[in-house]
Amino acid sequence: MTRYCKSITSYARRATREVSVGAHRMGAQNPVVVQTMTNTLTTDTDASVAQIGRIAAAGGRIVRLTTPNEKDALNLGPIGERVHKEWPDVALVADVHFLPAVAAVAATTADKVRINPGNYNDRGGRFEELIELCRERGVALRIGVNHGSLAKKIFDLYGDTPEGMAASAMEFLRRCRELDFHNVVVSLKSSNVRVMVYAYRLLVRAMNEEGMDYPVHLGVTEAGNHIEGRVKSAVGIGALLADGIGDTIRVSLTEAPENEIPAAQSLVVHYEGRSGVEFPTVDESRFSPYEYQPRPWGKTPTLWSELSEENRSEYNVVEATSDMPVQEWRSRLLGSEVTPNKPIILRRRYTTANFEQFAIEAAADFGVMFIDSLADGVDIINPNFSQEQIDEVALLILQAARVRISRTEYIACPSCGRTLYDIESTLAAIKARTSHLVGLKIGVMGCIVNGPGEMADADYGYVGGLPGRISLYRGKNLVERNVPQEEAIEHLIEIIKADGRWTEPK
Numbered sequence: 345m346t347r348y349c350k351s352i353t354s355y356a357r358r359a360t361r362e363v364s365v366g367a368h369r370m371g372a373q374n375p376v377v378v379q380t381m382t383n384t385l386t387t388d389t390d391a392s393v394a395q396i397g398r399i400a401a402a403g404g405r406i407v408r409l410t411t412p413n414e415k416d417a418l419n420l421g422p423i424g425e426r427v428h429k430e431w432p433d434v435a436l437v438a439d440v441h442f443l444p445a446v447a448a449v450a451a452t453t454a455d456k457v458r459i460n461p462g463n464y465n466d467r468g469g470r471f472e473e474l475i476e477l478c479r480e481r482g483v484a485l486r487i488g489v490n491h492g493s494l495a496k497k498i499f500d501l502y503g504d505t506p507e508g509m510a511a512s513a514m515e516f517l518r519r520c521r522e523l524d525f526h527n528v529v530v531s532l533k534s535s536n537v538r539v540m541v542y543a544y545r546l547l548v549r550a551m552n553e554e555g556m557d558y559p560v561h562l563g564v565t566e567a568g569n570h571i572e573g574r575v576k577s578a579v580g581i582g583a584l585l586a587d588g589i590g591d592t593i594r595v596s597l598t599e600a601p602e603n604e605i606p607a608a609q610s611l612v613v614h615y616e617g618r619s620g621v622e623f624p625t626v627d628e629s630r631f632s633p634y635e636y637q638p639r640p641w642g643k644t645p646t647l648w649s650e651l652s653e654e655n656r657s658e659y660n661v662v663e664a665t666s667d668m669p670v671q672e673w674r675s676r677l678l679g680s681e682v683t684p685n686k687p688i689i690l691r692r693r694y695t696t697a698n699f700e701q702f703a704i705e706a707a708a709d710f711g712v713m714f715i716d717s718l719a720d721g722v723d724i725i726n727p728n729f730s731q732e733q734i735d736e737v738a739l740l741i742l743q744a745a746r747v748r749i750s751r752t753e754y755i756a757c758p759s760c761g762r763t764l765y766d767i768e769s770t771l772a773a774i775k776a777r778t779s780h781l782v783g784l785k786i787g788v789m790g791c792i793v794n795g796p797g798e799m800a801d802a803d804y805g806y807v808g809g810l811p812g813r814i815s816l817y818r819g820k821n822l823v824e825r826n827v828p829q830e831e832a833i834e835h836l837i838e839i840i841k842a843d844g845r846w847t848e849p850k
């Protein structure tokens with residue numbers, strides 16, 4: 345059977361080919377590269393170069409810029425000249441969402457071009473033309489599939505499923521291979537962490553089956569901000585890095601882009617120097633890596649701190665002490681060590697004194713265990729923080745894995761040159777009014793071009809329509825178009841009230 349990784353009870357990085365992105369090498373034995381994206385107007389050279397400077401100072405070496413039209417793509421030329429002079433090892437990536445003509449221009453100015461394959465179907469010859477342009481200048485290509493914008497023919501065949509995402513990427517990887525073009529990286533992003541993890545595993549399995557070794561770019565889209573955004577990204581990206589998958593990562597936050605760099609670096613460091621111990625192998629028939637299987641007990645996952653002494657005895661407590669907790673837990677839980685008729689609490693001790701880093705480490709270790717439905721509760725120990733702080737991290741991990749919903753979920757885009765309002769302050773204002781609506785998913789998206797598609801399964805959407813104007817959505821349906829921004833939050837609340845889903849804050 346071809347699998348997504350060699351073993352689920354030992355760690356090894358997936359063998360990938362080396363790809364050049366400007367002065368950078370990624371894949372093969374190169375360290376996992378951290379990247380981010382500007383949120384300036386790409387036509388504003390000074391502002392973009394200044395922001396790239398702040399990203400470079402934070403340690404970011406691959407920077408993506410949005411290129412909605414040819415003017416933006418062309419301006420990567422002058423931006424690149426100034427950037428490469430000052431920071432020769434910073435590579436620039438053009439983010440092309442829609443138009444093949446823009447990608448063709450970007451291939452003449454950028455170090456790498458990201459395309460969404462959803463926009464290349466049925467446009468004869470455009471993809472081949474792009475490949476030739478990339479080949480000429482040694483430009484890398486990212487096949488960047490997004491959960492919210494699959495091509496119609498893929499959607500009709502698979503729906504918006506992990507299988508559809510993997511199939512969409514594979515179609516274009518095969519076309520690259522037929523054209524003998526291999527400077528390719530691939531990504532499959534979603535704001536739904538479970539979908540994202542299953543999609544990447546399916547993709548890697550499919551690449552293994554067809555003998556492909558293209559590097560993989562990991563990211564969770566619209567993760568939000570603060571600890572919440574970091575935990576959500578760490579659960580998704582960590583689930584894959586734990587199995588050695590991932591050559592470059594982006595922790596996408598609704599904050600200044602340079603803030604993404606230390607968060608991504610904390611994740612990368614967490615997996616460096618793994619011992620590679622082989623834990624006893626297990627019967628994998630109980631392991632479901634591509635589809636969620638509910639736990640047999642039907643209980644909502646618990647925190648150890650919530651249980652009485654008496655209730656604690658109803659659980660097995662399994663503490664991971666090695667530097668590979670995921671493999672260690674899998675080996676013990678799927679092996680014969682644990683009493684099978686008792687629910688399981690996972691325990692791990694941390695000593696990290698930096699709260700953000702601690703949250704990222706715990707999310708990376710615990711999250712995947714709940715995505716794979718292998719446990720029923722969490723006991724995180726860190727003497728540097730209060731039980732309340734630790735419980736907050738634990739609940740965010742369970743929420744990101746979608747097994748226990750304890751708060752409102754915000755699907756907020758990181759913003760980019762297309763953003764039509766100040767997304768950080770708006771997200772804060774929306775949170776201030778709606779954070780008591782436990783279980784509701786609210787999309788807060790910067791633009792109408794990509795926002796509605798990418799807010800995935802949000803119940804409501806607040807989307808930039810025109811400058812100073814907001815469009816409001818119920819699910820995927822537009823309810824009010826271009827409401828003045830000052831009134832938009834009130835209108836959103838009215839829509840939630842009309843649906844009977846509003847409660848007054850306590």
Ligand code: SF4
Nearest residue numbers: 757760763790791795
């Ligand atoms: S939703 Fe629009 S504004 Fe937000 S990151 Fe995506 S393209 Fe940029």
